[in-house]
Amino acid sequence: MAKKLSLTVGPEHRDLTIQEHADGSFTMAVDGVEHHVSLSGVGQGALHRLEVDGVRTEVWVSRGQGGLDVFVGADAHTVQIYRAAGGSADSGDHSGKVRAPMTGKVIEVLVQAGDVVQAGDPLLVIVAMKMNNEIKAAGDGVVETVHISPEDSVNQGDLLITLESPDEE
Amino acid sequence: MLDLGSTPPFKKLLVANRGEIAVRVIRGARDIGVSTVAIHSDVDADLPHVRLADESYCIGPAPSIDSYLNMERILEVAKAAGVDAIHPGYGFLAENASFVTACEEAGITFIGPSAASMQQMGDKIESRRAMKAAGVPIVPGTIDPITDVAEARQIAGEIGYPVAIKASAGGGGKGIRIVGKADELERAMRNAKDEARAAFGDDAVFIEKYISPARHIEVQLIADTHGNVVTLGERECSIQRRRQKLIEEAPSMAVTPELREHLETAAANVARATGYVNAGTVEFLVYGEDEFAFLEMNTRLQVEHPVTEMVRGVDLVADQLRVAAGEPIGYTSDERPIRGWAMECRIIAEDPFTGYLPSTGKVPFYREPSGPGVRVDGMMHAGMEVNVHYDSLLAKLITWGEDREQCRERMKRALREFEVLGISTSIPFHLAMLDDASFIAGNITTDYMEESFDLGRERPDTVLAAAFAAAAFLSRDGELGSAEPRLNGNRARSRAWGMYARGKRSPLEVGWRRSSL
Numbered sequence A: 001m002a003k004k005l006s007l008t009v010g011p012e013h014r015d016l017t018i019q020e021h022a023d024g025s026f027t028m029a030v031d032g033v034e035h036h037v038s039l040s041g042v043g044q045g046a047l048h049r050l051e052v053d054g055v056r057t058e059v060w061v062s063r064g065q066g067g068l069d070v071f072v073g074a075d076a077h078t079v080q081i082y083r084a085a086g087g088s089a090d091s092g093d094h095s096g097k098v099r100a101p102m103t104g105k106v107i108e109v110l111v112q113a114g115d116v117v118q119a120g121d122p123l124l125v126i127v128a129m130k131m132n133n134e135i136k137a138a139g140d141g142v143v144e145t146v147h148i149s150p151e152d153s154v155n156q157g158d159l160l161i162t163l164e165s166p167d168e169e
Numbered sequence B: 001m002l003d004l005g006s007t008p009p010f011k012k013l014l015v016a017n018r019g020e021i022a023v024r025v026i027r028g029a030r031d032i033g034v035s036t037v038a039i040h041s042d043v044d045a046d047l048p049h050v051r052l053a054d055e056s057y058c059i060g061p062a063p064s065i066d067s068y069l070n071m072e073r074i075l076e077v078a079k080a081a082g083v084d085a086i087h088p089g090y091g092f093l094a095e096n097a098s099f100v101t102a103c104e105e106a107g108i109t110f111i112g113p114s115a116a117s118m119q120q121m122g123d124k125i126e127s128r129r130a131m132k133a134a135g136v137p138i139v140p141g142t143i144d145p146i147t148d149v150a151e152a153r154q155i156a157g158e159i160g161y162p163v164a165i166k167a168s169a170g171g172g173g174k175g176i177r178i179v180g181k182a183d184e185l186e187r188a189m190r191n192a193k194d195e196a197r198a199a200f201g202d203d204a205v206f207i208e209k210y211i212s213p214a215r216h217i218e219v220q221l222i223a224d225t226h227g228n229v230v231t232l233g234e235r236e237c238s239i240q241r242r243r244q245k246l247i248e249e250a251p252s253m254a255v256t257p258e259l260r261e262h263l264e265t266a267a268a269n270v271a272r273a274t275g276y277v278n279a280g281t282v283e284f285l286v287y288g289e290d291e292f293a294f295l296e297m298n299t300r301l302q303v304e305h306p307v308t309e310m311v312r313g314v315d316l317v318a319d320q321l322r323v324a325a326g327e328p329i330g331y332t333s334d335e336r337p338i339r340g341w342a343m344e345c346r347i348i349a350e351d352p353f354t355g356y357l358p359s360t361g362k363v364p365f366y367r368e369p370s371g372p373g374v375r376v377d378g379m380m381h382a383g384m385e386v387n388v389h390y391d392s393l394l395a396k397l398i399t400w401g402e403d404r405e406q407c408r409e410r411m412k413r414a415l416r417e418f419e420v421l422g423i424s425t426s427i428p429f430h431l432a433m434l435d436d437a438s439f440i441a442g443n444i445t446t447d448y449m450e451e452s453f454d455l456g457r458e459r460p461d462t463v464l465a466a467a468f469a470a471a472a473f474l475s476r477d478g479e480l481g482s483a484e485p486r487l488n489g490n491r492a493r494s495r496a497w498g499m500y501a502r503g504k505r506s507p508l509e510v511g512w513r514r515s516s517l
Helices: B019-031 B048-052 B071-081 B097-105 B115-122 B124-134 B149-159 B182-200 B257-273 B305-312 B316-324 B404-417 B427-434 B437-441 B463-476 B493-502
Strands: A003-009 A012-020 A026-030 A033-040 A046-052 A055-064 A067-072 A075-083 A097-099 A104-109 A122-128 A131-136 A141-146 A159-164 B012-015 B035-041 B055-060 B085-087 B163-171 B174-179 B205-209 B215-223 B229-241 B244-250 B278-287 B291-298 B341-348 B361-363 B374-378 B384-386 B393-401
Touching: A003 B463, A012 B463, A026 B463, A033 B463, A046 B463, A055 B463, A067 B463, A075 B463, A122 A159, A122 B182, A131 B182, B012 B019, B012 B071, B019 B035, B019 B048, B019 B316, B019 B374, B019 B393, B035 B048, B035 B071, B055 B071, B071 B097, B085 B316, B097 B115, B115 B124, B115 B291, B124 B163, B124 B205, B124 B257, B124 B291, B149 B163, B149 B182, B149 B205, B163 B182, B174 B182, B182 B205, B215 B257, B215 B316, B229 B257, B229 B305, B244 B305, B244 B427, B257 B278, B257 B291, B278 B316, B305 B316, B305 B341, B305 B374, B305 B393, B341 B404, B341 B427, B393 B404, B404 B427, B427 B437
Parallel strands: B012 B035, B012 B085, B035 B055
Antiparallel strands: A003 A012, A003 A075, A012 A026, A026 A033, A033 A046, A046 A055, A055 A067, A067 A075, A097 A159, A104 A122, A122 A131, A141 A159, B163 B174, B163 B205, B215 B229, B215 B278, B229 B244, B244 B341, B278 B291, B341 B393, B361 B384, B374 B393
């Protein structure tokens, strides 16, 4: 019997139906597309082999504080699962928020509030792993707030600069 | 001549480094009966070099200035442990002449050249001067250090853009900036100086013409105290990004026997002219019709030394130790002819899909490849946290084959076997480059990777795989029966941003990208 599930994978949201077969494999459907899925491996904090429509991937599954931590390739995802309905995920209003793409130290801030920036303009410099990394604007805009100062240590994902889009409503 | 029965050149060696090179040096020492001492910062206590060494000592907190660059503390430990030699690896104190002097004063043999010859060669400005005097061709540019932006602008104008600004003390791609036009000069100079100061404690820079296109080809040599200089052929290191080498091979498809002879002769002249003793590498730019110019000499073991070891059948670390103890090299270049082909891929913690951003985090699972013709010089183990304190080299994957094609195929196989979960690595880049038509043909120059190479693939979207794995995992454990939210109803607040940042959409340009959900 198929169950309807609602999942959050980090900031993303998926609805999924799952049906378990006698051989322990599954049929899972997302957005109306069915996939044949199997998972082999024992226990949590362990390596599992995920097979989706015949394609194998090694994944690491462990129980974390905020859900199930699933490591796939370069990515570490925290997954939460709900029975159907609810679990509306953040709709991802990332626009305008320039976040630290890496952990490191801010050594130079090249803009201030009110500055007009264009796509590709350097905004600040973060030094990480002994390299100076220029963080550039992805689009045109006006600097609304600079949240950091030189010498600040920042973690990956920290808000650095808020930009106001020229075409913002 | 291999004389395995001989006495070890030293009793006890301290390895003043961390990571893969510390492991490499420990292995080389052990192979010839030298016992080893590891040092580590407090965050590195669990690294393989610490566990492999016969003794280990914590020398300070994570920042390298307080640990791996802390000469006094290192010498204190060396004396307390009763070592008779110190191997610096590469980076950190490997090219610091005052450390060499301090070792001498402490009565400990430094595995490397004399302080004077290191000073001369390690200082790029001085070495340019020496090369010019010895008649070895150099790249056009300044012979004296520059500090003033106006002066820099004038010189750059004279030799013509693009120019390279280089830290005099630099190496490993740090403290180097390529400048295409005058208005980029000031900031490039500042960044180069910043990096140089942080990495080498010396911010003197000079300007030279940026010759492009060119190949980066270097000659490995080893010189002893008996006047023998043995050259071991070239390494091709043209696959670079931001002056950091990513793939090296030996020999080079571009080097004819005639050119090899010219390069080896020039390299040997460099060593002889400066009375050099130790393993060393003379780097050249090769351009045009087999023209070449001296770039710099590295007075230490290079990151990419294994490709030479694989095709010449030598152990450069063991040779370094013997030469430092005053023994003769014991073989000639002809007695170690080139056999087959070797390549090295530097597996680094950077994300090729998002502009090669550094990647940090927990690595729950890690598995190195193995099998015929495969060597891994690594430093990782499963469960390790890759942090931001040190450089991003995780492992060097080296393959050997009877010819370049077998070597390349083995490299592809080994890269596919290499499993690093949880952080981004350069493996997808390496796989793409190994299948690139220009790379296969050997048509590569130092700007190839950044200017012409197309990764040609997208970062795999792993969200669905994670969803499937989680659903299957919980279903199997019978946890999907209830109507309650599973695993605690709160959102994964603490990790939500981490997921976003580490997920598939985290390019340098994070400004206006709309979520594509």
